[in-house]
Amino acid sequence: MINPERSEIKEILSNSKRIAVVGLSNNPDRTSYMVSEAMQNAGYEIIPVNPVIEEALGVKAVSSLKDIEGEVDIVNVFRKSEFLPDIAKEAVEIGANVFWAQLGVANDEAYDYLKKNDMKVIMDRCIKVEHALTK
Structure with missing residues (x-):
């Protein structure tokens, strides 16, 4: 698994x-809330994907990636590593541009599948930290 260079992450x-x-x-x-809130405050549109909540950060939650209307730039994952292959398949199905697994989350099978499908992949990195480092 190789993550993109910082310059590409900034881009x-x-x-x-x-x-x-x-x-x-x-x-x-929860870390997922704090990180997402920081990204929302930085101007990103956050779409909560969680079947067991109604909403987060003032936004209605959806049950799965397939329930999102419109384009998704980044799929940011706060789930255990073993769930990544299934989430990767959904991310490819919806045509997301980037698959980002948070710090401590990585899976070779998902990585290989995503790369085979020409998706940019970042794993085991915190999006909030990377955003702060690339400003």
Whole structure:
């Protein structure tokens, strides 16, 4: 698994507007909430993808990536690594541009599948930290 160079990550973040956050919690104490809130405050549109919540960050949640209307720039994943292959398949199906697995989350099978489908892949990195580093 090889992540893009910082310069490419900076380009990805500056050219992206809509981030679908898989596993976003509506609990302000959870990392997914804090990271997504920071990205929302930085001007990104956050789409919560979580079948067990109604909404997060003032946005109605959807059950799966397939329920999102319109284009998705980044699929940002806050789920355990073993869930990545299934989420990767959905990300490819909806035509997302970038698949981003948060810090501590990585899966070789998902990575290989995404690369085979010409998707940009970032794994085991925090989107909020990368955003701050590439400003």
